[in-house]
Amino acid sequence: MSVLEKIDSPADLKNISNEELEELASEIRAAVLHKVSNVGGHVGPNLGVTELTIALHKVFNSPVDKFIWDVSHQTYPHKILTGSKNGFTDGHFHDITPYTSQRESEHDFFTVGHTSTSIANALGYAKPRDLTKDKGNIIAVIGDGSISGGLAMEALNNAGDFQGNLIILFNDNQMSIAENHGGLYRNLAELRETNGQAENNFFKTFGLDYKYLENGNDIESLVNLFEEVKDIDHPIVLHIHTEKGRGYQPALENKGSFPLAYAL
Protein backbone atom coordinates (compact mmCIF):
# COMPACT_ATOMS: atom_id res chain seq x y z
CA MET A 1 0.00 0.00 0.00
CA SER A 2 1.36 3.43 -0.89
CA VAL A 3 1.44 6.14 1.79
CA LEU A 4 -1.01 8.23 -0.25
CA GLU A 5 -3.56 5.40 -0.22
CA LYS A 6 -3.72 5.80 3.57
CA ILE A 7 -4.54 9.52 3.38
CA ASP A 8 -8.08 10.69 2.76
CA SER A 9 -7.92 13.82 4.90
CA PRO A 10 -5.21 15.80 6.76
CA ALA A 11 -6.08 13.99 10.01
CA ASP A 12 -4.62 10.80 8.49
CA LEU A 13 -1.20 12.50 8.34
CA LYS A 14 -0.90 12.71 12.10
CA ASN A 15 0.24 9.12 12.54
CA ILE A 16 2.58 8.98 9.55
CA SER A 17 6.31 8.57 10.38
CA ASN A 18 8.94 11.04 9.10
CA GLU A 19 10.27 8.37 6.77
CA GLU A 20 6.84 7.84 5.27
CA LEU A 21 6.43 11.60 4.84
CA GLU A 22 9.45 11.57 2.49
CA GLU A 23 7.85 8.75 0.54
CA LEU A 24 4.59 10.69 0.48
CA ALA A 25 6.38 13.68 -1.09
CA SER A 26 7.57 11.43 -3.96
CA GLU A 27 4.08 10.01 -4.43
CA ILE A 28 2.52 13.49 -4.51
CA ARG A 29 5.07 14.64 -7.10
CA ALA A 30 4.32 11.55 -9.21
CA ALA A 31 0.56 12.27 -9.01
CA VAL A 32 1.06 15.93 -10.03
CA LEU A 33 3.32 14.97 -12.95
CA HIS A 34 0.92 12.22 -14.04
CA LYS A 35 -1.95 14.67 -14.22
CA VAL A 36 -0.17 17.60 -15.86
CA SER A 37 1.48 15.39 -18.47
CA ASN A 38 -2.00 14.16 -19.48
CA VAL A 39 -4.18 17.24 -19.25
CA GLY A 40 -1.79 20.13 -18.59
CA GLY A 41 -1.67 22.32 -15.52
CA HIS A 42 0.79 24.00 -13.18
CA VAL A 43 4.05 22.18 -12.62
CA GLY A 44 7.00 24.02 -11.04
CA PRO A 45 5.06 25.85 -8.29
CA ASN A 46 3.47 22.61 -7.07
CA LEU A 47 6.67 20.57 -7.11
CA GLY A 48 8.36 23.29 -5.04
CA VAL A 49 5.79 23.40 -2.22
CA THR A 50 5.28 19.65 -1.81
CA GLU A 51 7.25 19.30 1.44
CA LEU A 52 5.97 22.62 2.76
CA THR A 53 2.37 21.51 2.23
CA ILE A 54 2.92 18.13 3.88
CA ALA A 55 4.54 19.82 6.89
CA LEU A 56 1.69 22.37 7.17
CA HIS A 57 -0.91 19.61 7.24
CA LYS A 58 1.18 17.52 9.63
CA VAL A 59 1.56 20.29 12.21
CA PHE A 60 -1.61 22.37 11.90
CA ASN A 61 -5.21 21.19 12.13
CA SER A 62 -7.02 22.25 8.99
CA PRO A 63 -9.76 23.49 8.74
CA VAL A 64 -9.75 24.90 12.30
CA ASP A 65 -6.32 26.25 11.36
CA LYS A 66 -6.78 27.90 7.98
CA PHE A 67 -4.37 28.01 5.04
CA ILE A 68 -5.09 30.96 2.76
CA TRP A 69 -3.26 30.41 -0.51
CA ASP A 70 -2.15 33.20 -2.83
CA VAL A 71 -2.93 32.67 -6.55
CA SER A 72 -3.69 29.07 -5.57
CA HIS A 73 -2.04 27.47 -8.59
CA GLN A 74 0.42 25.91 -6.13
CA THR A 75 -2.29 23.97 -4.26
CA TYR A 76 -2.21 20.61 -6.03
CA PRO A 77 -0.39 18.93 -3.09
CA HIS A 78 -2.89 20.57 -0.73
CA LYS A 79 -5.78 19.28 -2.84
CA ILE A 80 -4.26 15.80 -2.88
CA LEU A 81 -4.06 15.80 0.93
CA THR A 82 -7.52 17.29 1.50
CA GLY A 83 -9.81 14.81 -0.20
CA SER A 84 -9.32 15.50 -3.92
CA LYS A 85 -6.56 12.98 -4.71
CA ASN A 86 -8.90 11.14 -7.05
CA GLY A 87 -8.74 14.17 -9.36
CA PHE A 88 -5.16 13.18 -10.15
CA THR A 89 -6.05 9.74 -11.47
CA ASP A 90 -7.03 8.59 -14.98
CA GLY A 91 -10.63 9.32 -15.88
CA HIS A 92 -11.04 11.89 -13.08
CA PHE A 93 -8.70 14.72 -14.05
CA HIS A 94 -11.57 17.09 -14.77
CA ASP A 95 -13.59 16.24 -11.66
CA ILE A 96 -11.80 19.01 -9.78
CA THR A 97 -10.70 22.58 -10.51
CA PRO A 98 -7.00 23.46 -10.49
CA TYR A 99 -7.45 26.18 -7.85
CA THR A 100 -8.75 26.25 -4.30
CA SER A 101 -12.52 26.12 -4.13
CA GLN A 102 -14.87 26.33 -1.16
CA ARG A 103 -17.34 24.26 -3.16
CA GLU A 104 -14.89 21.39 -3.39
CA SER A 105 -13.41 21.33 0.08
CA GLU A 106 -13.93 22.49 3.64
CA HIS A 107 -10.15 23.10 3.66
CA ASP A 108 -10.46 25.88 1.06
CA PHE A 109 -11.60 29.42 1.85
CA PHE A 110 -11.39 31.33 -1.42
CA THR A 111 -11.65 30.70 -5.13
CA VAL A 112 -8.77 32.81 -6.31
CA GLY A 113 -6.45 33.21 -9.29
CA HIS A 114 -5.26 36.75 -8.65
CA THR A 115 -1.88 37.26 -7.07
CA SER A 116 -1.13 39.26 -3.92
CA THR A 117 -4.45 38.59 -2.17
CA SER A 118 -3.58 36.09 0.57
CA ILE A 119 -2.34 38.33 3.40
CA ALA A 120 -5.35 40.63 3.14
CA ASN A 121 -7.66 37.62 2.94
CA ALA A 122 -5.94 36.03 5.94
CA LEU A 123 -6.40 39.23 7.96
CA GLY A 124 -10.06 39.01 6.99
CA TYR A 125 -10.21 35.70 8.84
CA ALA A 126 -7.87 36.63 11.72
CA LYS A 127 -9.67 39.80 12.85
CA PRO A 128 -13.17 38.27 13.24
CA ARG A 129 -11.61 35.20 14.90
CA ASP A 130 -10.28 37.47 17.63
CA LEU A 131 -13.42 39.61 17.86
CA THR A 132 -15.53 36.49 18.43
CA LYS A 133 -12.86 34.89 20.65
CA ASP A 134 -12.66 31.96 18.27
CA LYS A 135 -9.61 29.69 17.92
CA GLY A 136 -7.22 28.63 15.17
CA ASN A 137 -4.05 29.68 13.38
CA ILE A 138 -4.44 31.72 10.21
CA ILE A 139 -1.68 31.06 7.70
CA ALA A 140 -1.26 33.05 4.46
CA VAL A 141 0.97 31.36 1.87
CA ILE A 142 2.42 33.86 -0.61
CA GLY A 143 5.17 33.62 -3.21
CA ASP A 144 8.01 36.03 -3.96
CA GLY A 145 6.44 36.93 -7.31
CA SER A 146 3.21 37.97 -5.59
CA ILE A 147 4.63 39.81 -2.58
CA SER A 148 5.48 42.90 -4.64
CA GLY A 149 1.84 43.46 -5.67
CA GLY A 150 0.14 46.55 -4.22
CA LEU A 151 -2.49 44.59 -2.33
CA ALA A 152 0.18 42.52 -0.58
CA MET A 153 2.02 45.70 0.46
CA GLU A 154 -1.17 47.17 1.89
CA ALA A 155 -1.85 43.97 3.80
CA LEU A 156 1.71 43.79 5.19
CA ASN A 157 1.19 47.34 6.40
CA ASN A 158 -2.05 46.32 8.15
CA ALA A 159 -0.43 43.16 9.51
CA GLY A 160 2.23 45.32 11.17
CA ASP A 161 -0.53 46.81 13.33
CA PHE A 162 -2.38 43.56 13.99
CA GLN A 163 -2.15 42.16 17.53
CA GLY A 164 -3.18 38.52 17.14
CA ASN A 165 -2.09 35.24 15.56
CA LEU A 166 -1.16 35.53 11.88
CA ILE A 167 1.48 33.45 10.11
CA ILE A 168 2.70 34.74 6.75
CA LEU A 169 4.45 31.90 5.00
CA PHE A 170 6.60 33.57 2.39
CA ASN A 171 7.48 30.93 -0.22
CA ASP A 172 10.62 32.29 -1.87
CA ASN A 173 11.51 30.18 -4.91
CA GLN A 174 13.29 33.13 -6.55
CA MET A 175 10.86 33.14 -9.46
CA SER A 176 7.61 34.76 -10.44
CA ILE A 177 6.11 33.30 -13.64
CA ALA A 178 9.36 34.54 -15.15
CA GLU A 179 12.23 36.11 -13.21
CA ASN A 180 11.54 38.83 -10.65
CA HIS A 181 12.44 42.46 -11.19
CA GLY A 182 12.48 45.48 -8.90
CA GLY A 183 14.26 46.89 -5.89
CA LEU A 184 12.57 44.62 -3.35
CA TYR A 185 14.28 41.61 -4.84
CA ARG A 186 17.73 42.91 -3.91
CA ASN A 187 16.74 42.83 -0.26
CA LEU A 188 15.26 39.33 -0.58
CA ALA A 189 18.57 38.17 -2.11
CA GLU A 190 20.45 39.82 0.77
CA LEU A 191 18.23 37.98 3.26
CA ARG A 192 18.85 34.62 1.55
CA GLU A 193 22.60 35.24 1.38
CA THR A 194 22.78 36.06 5.11
CA ASN A 195 20.49 33.22 6.23
CA GLY A 196 17.90 35.83 7.18
CA GLN A 197 20.34 37.85 9.31
CA ALA A 198 20.77 40.97 7.12
CA GLU A 199 20.19 44.12 9.11
CA ASN A 200 18.22 45.57 6.21
CA ASN A 201 15.01 43.50 6.34
CA PHE A 202 11.97 44.49 4.28
CA PHE A 203 9.55 42.55 6.51
CA LYS A 204 10.85 43.99 9.77
CA THR A 205 10.25 47.53 8.50
CA PHE A 206 6.53 46.73 8.85
CA GLY A 207 7.19 45.78 12.48
CA LEU A 208 6.74 42.09 11.73
CA ASP A 209 8.48 39.25 13.51
CA TYR A 210 10.58 37.17 11.10
CA LYS A 211 12.27 33.78 10.76
CA TYR A 212 14.24 32.38 7.83
CA LEU A 213 14.55 28.77 6.68
CA GLU A 214 17.14 28.03 4.01
CA ASN A 215 16.15 24.45 3.17
CA GLY A 216 12.44 24.79 2.56
CA ASN A 217 12.27 21.36 0.94
CA ASP A 218 13.32 19.53 4.10
CA ILE A 219 10.26 18.14 5.86
CA GLU A 220 11.87 17.78 9.28
CA SER A 221 13.10 21.41 9.34
CA LEU A 222 9.68 22.59 8.18
CA VAL A 223 7.87 20.56 10.83
CA ASN A 224 10.18 21.96 13.53
CA LEU A 225 9.67 25.53 12.34
CA PHE A 226 5.89 25.20 12.18
CA GLU A 227 5.77 23.62 15.65
CA GLU A 228 7.77 26.56 16.98
CA VAL A 229 5.28 29.14 15.68
CA LYS A 230 1.99 27.25 16.04
CA ASP A 231 -0.42 29.28 18.20
CA ILE A 232 1.90 32.32 18.17
CA ASP A 233 0.16 35.40 19.60
CA HIS A 234 1.32 37.94 17.02
CA PRO A 235 2.03 38.18 13.27
CA ILE A 236 5.20 36.52 11.98
CA VAL A 237 6.75 36.10 8.56
CA LEU A 238 8.34 32.72 7.83
CA HIS A 239 10.70 33.32 4.93
CA ILE A 240 11.09 29.86 3.42
CA HIS A 241 13.50 29.24 0.57
CA THR A 242 12.19 26.52 -1.76
CA GLU A 243 13.16 25.16 -5.15
CA LYS A 244 10.66 25.66 -7.94
CA GLY A 245 10.34 22.46 -10.02
CA ARG A 246 11.96 20.28 -7.34
CA GLY A 247 12.18 16.61 -8.34
CA TYR A 248 11.65 17.06 -12.08
CA GLN A 249 14.81 17.86 -14.01
CA PRO A 250 13.25 19.61 -17.06
CA ALA A 251 11.35 21.97 -14.73
CA LEU A 252 14.52 22.67 -12.75
CA GLU A 253 16.55 23.40 -15.85
CA ASN A 254 13.88 25.61 -17.44
CA LYS A 255 12.16 27.31 -14.54
CA GLY A 256 10.68 29.96 -16.85
CA SER A 257 9.17 27.34 -19.18
CA PHE A 258 7.51 25.24 -16.52
CA PRO A 259 5.03 27.31 -14.63
CA LEU A 260 2.53 25.45 -16.82
CA ALA A 261 2.42 22.33 -18.93
CA TYR A 262 -0.06 22.04 -21.75
CA ALA A 263 -2.14 18.98 -22.58
CA LEU A 264 -0.35 16.59 -24.91
Ligand SMILES: Cc1ncc(C[n+]2csc(CCOP(=O)(O)OP(=O)(O)O)c2C)c(N)n1
Ligand atom coordinates in the same frame (compact mmCIF):
# COMPACT_ATOMS: atom_id res chain seq x y z
C1 LIG B 1 -3.24 40.36 -10.23
C2 LIG B 1 -2.44 39.37 -11.04
N1 LIG B 1 -1.36 39.77 -11.73
C3 LIG B 1 -0.65 38.86 -12.44
C4 LIG B 1 -1.00 37.55 -12.44
C5 LIG B 1 -0.19 36.54 -13.25
N2 LIG B 1 0.55 35.69 -12.32
C6 LIG B 1 0.13 34.44 -12.01
S1 LIG B 1 1.10 33.73 -10.87
C7 LIG B 1 2.14 35.07 -10.80
C8 LIG B 1 3.32 35.11 -9.87
C9 LIG B 1 3.74 33.79 -9.42
O1 LIG B 1 4.89 33.92 -8.65
P1 LIG B 1 4.91 33.51 -7.12
O2 LIG B 1 3.90 34.26 -6.36
O3 LIG B 1 6.32 33.64 -6.67
O4 LIG B 1 4.44 32.00 -7.12
P2 LIG B 1 5.13 30.71 -7.73
O5 LIG B 1 4.38 30.43 -8.99
O6 LIG B 1 6.58 31.02 -7.98
O7 LIG B 1 4.95 29.67 -6.70
C10 LIG B 1 1.71 36.06 -11.65
C11 LIG B 1 2.39 37.38 -11.81
C12 LIG B 1 -2.13 37.15 -11.67
N3 LIG B 1 -2.50 35.87 -11.56
N4 LIG B 1 -2.82 38.07 -10.98
